[in-house]
Amino acid sequence: MHRSLPVMDQRKFGETLRRDAWWLPNIPIVLILSAFIVYATWAAFQNANYTFGPYLSPFYAPELWGDSPHAWFGPKPLWWPGWLPFSPALIILPIPATFRMTCYYYRGSYYKAFWADPPACAVGEPRKTYLGENSFPLILQNLHRYGLLLAFIFLFFLWWDVWKAMWFEGAGGVEFGIGVGTVVMTLNVVLLTGYTLGCHSMRHVVGGMLDRISGAPVRRQLYNVSSACNRGHAKWAWTSLFSVALTDAYIRLCATGVFTDLRIF
């Protein structure tokens, strides 16, 4: 390896003088992210049990094409490739997946936990070469803000779904109500909103790019809100990841009759 300064040799993989359990934080990251990917993939290919009454699973929202009453444009489109099993979630999920995959917080976490790049701070790495985010494919991480844009648009539809989850079919027609599912869906969207507002690209676009933000009072307020959310970005990232999966699971279990959705009023 080219060394422009006569510094000490690179340590071997996992070599360190650290005494703490430096490997420990990586374990839940690997387990949780892997479990989420497996569950989301399984749920996406089900193409069933993703609605229950006025509730719609966030994995399937917005449902552009599909067989449920929530679908915007009717059933499976004609252009859908015959070799690929149809599911409305397959149209939707790439967008939040891109948003999360390119998220600055997740990047730092999965580079460490999955690629050991490095496995932890001041711990030896398995590789001698390093390209960083300068070349393909990791250079594509720079498109995070486009993932943000699409995820932000989706957020409006998720809030709209929460509104629709407050209207139930009753004996006298459609009536206002709050079910446990409504609360679950609301909590999920609140967490997703906190995660999205605190996104580093959001923080940059709303005001961070300005050096004199005092001259733009609206953007200053937005920047302050985004910065406040950004300080807890890791917490928003994890809680919203859990809430998306749990919301899908709740609706799925209601739809399959395992859970009974209780009406609060």
Added chain:
Amino acid sequence: MGETTFRVWRGERGKGDFADYRTEVGEGMVVLDAMHQIQAESAGDLAVRWNCKAGKCGSCSAEINGKPRLMCMTRMDELPAGEAVTVEPMRAFPHVRDLVTDVSWNFEVKKKVKPFKPRAPDAPDGTWRMQQEDVDRVQEFRKCIECFLCQDVCHVLRDHHKHDEFIGPRFFVHSAALEMHPLDVEDRVHELKETQGIGYCNITKCCTAVCPEHITITDNAIIPLKERVVDEFYDPVMKLVKLFRRKP
């Protein structure tokens, strides 16, 4: 607290090994005190760089139990009791002797960052007007004491030795302090991408974790600079917007 063993790295120009020393550790002692005590008692030739002993000069940077830290700010009662304490020099810079490294590479790098270039004065007397909230953001970066612990822990320098292509977290903080300053009109974004290697940063936040001044290096300096690089090089929409935006 009793007698404690210190495993101190001894040697010159990268060649050497750990040597064990035992010394009495008292109430309120920091690792730098222990090094001075070892110098006084059993190793008069032990090379240790230090100055203020108050966490403000950034001279006594080292690796204590494998973590980059200031020796003067690491209290002995924070370390595991009854275990030997390892003290070694920073690994990202050329070794001189014992715990001393040559950090002059950093000062050469600093010269390459374009200096502060203010806009034309706001008033006829040659002075400027700024809003406090505009400078608030960069004031955090001014806390840096140049201990270079962030440079030491950064795997791009420490493990991959990209000293020719990567300026490191310290100088991204320095660039951010200039680039985001409300009076500054210089453009450093091209250099950040082309010659200063901001694309090498993979956001592990190790620099933030070791900063003794608790500067939020990754979230407040490096990522905002990465976003400015995206504006300039990767985002066609933003490029278009910038074309029509009024120049300051």
